[in-house]
Amino acid sequence: MLGLKDVKWTAEDGRQILKGIDFELKEGTLTVITGPNGSGKTTLAKVISGVEEATEGSIMLDDTDLVGKDITERAKLGVAYAFQQPVRFKGISVRDLIELARGEAVEEFDICGIMNKVGLCTKDYIDREVNDSLSGGEIKRIELATVLARKDAHLLLFDEPEAGIDLWSFNGLVEAFEELKKKNDKILLVISHQERLLEIADNIIVIADGKVRLAGPGEEILPQLMNDEKSGECPIGKDMLANG
């Protein structure tokens, strides 16, 4: 169980980005967080993973409050986080990263399995450096693989996993998410605007202007979002952002 209670975060310049976020997520579910750009979605992922520290509130993963714990401690408690903007490393190969994520040596066969889920033909990639020679789409898929490779992951956070990846890889990723869901012991939290991901979501949380604007089961929330699109009005939250 992941439970956020009144989570707030204020930037160094004094702007309050998260204005009190509450929600609860269960194991074996996939939740998509959506909402307009600048609404605080990525900040929320950072605050849960520990990259940023919440200024107020609590983030309970089962019986443990993550607030006050550093990134490494949270990772060891089972928090896995795929960055929106992947990081490049000179001299660290795909194999190295996968093994760091797994925390042990990984057989080539298993690395292939993980990489296949994100649509990368492994043999060609396994010993490539995760450096500037990789394209945006390639590096993004490797980033996703570092989360899928985690052995002890309990809460899996993906920040816009669809960005920059092709349709075929994306379908593979959707399958990987559904597989993870079936395991029933993991909480999947995905930040996305992608309709296909919204369709398979058990829950949808719409964040606007640093607050939960709308939340509920996917089948209830998605039609409302689609109606907003069709009506030609500003999608939910955009009006608030424009005014706020």
Next chain:
Amino acid sequence: MDKITESLLKLVSDWDDGVYEGAYNIRENGGCAGRQSTDNIRIEPKEGGKGIDIYVEPGTKDEKVYIPACISRGNVDDIVYNDFHIGEDADVTVVAGCGVHTDDDEGSRHNGIHRFFLEKNSKVLYEEKHIGTGDGEGKKSIDPETEVNLKEGAVLEMNTQQLSGVDHSVRITRGTLGDGAKLIIHESILTDGDQYAKTDFDVVMEGEDSAVDLISRSVAKDESYQEYHSKIRGENRCTGHSECDAILVGNGRVNAAPELYAGDLDAELIHEAAIGKVAGEQILKLKTLGLTEEEAEKRIIDGFLSA
């Protein structure tokens, strides 16, 4: 051979319980601790024990020659002159590590002066690791000087690594490339404490379609200081590329001065350089995989130096 030399050999070369496969020459405290020639690789001492001449027969393929040099105590100032004569179409690997160990206050230095003469279409992979060990206050210095002469179509690839513990190092490389010759250098240097390391590289591409690729990775920790000066000169239609990247940790300092000279309209020369601390986002990413800050930094630096 003493125990310290044996442990140094393990660190800088493929020394495996007293055996090298192929030709070798082991230099210990300025003397010879073992030598072996093969049918295709002949090692001959120079007069007065000042060094060796290594002759590789034309057409020799897939053979290795080991020429490690070790100093196992303080108060040794060793200068050695080694010349490599590589016959046409030969393709060999040279392993040339150097270790300096001091247990007392007396400093020691190894100065290896290497000259490479690569005949037409020959190929050499040169592997070199440098390390300093021992608790002695004595300064451990390794100052290699390398002269490279590449004839038509010859290829020399040099991988040089300064691992740790070397207090002072000045590395000088000079070279001349003929038509279609290629020189590829990967160097990595790690300094800490108040160590000093300098790289001074000056290569002339005289031949048509010759090429130089120089990749340098430096990590300067603590109070250490590194200087880097490379000069790539193109006097013909040729390509030259140098990339020098440095990471600073603590109060480490680096002065990088790359230089390009084009003396021909068709000389294509590129330089890339970057100096900075370990990127914060790299540390963050590895921490999200469960590494501590220290583990993450070490892993990033190890990877960077091996690139």
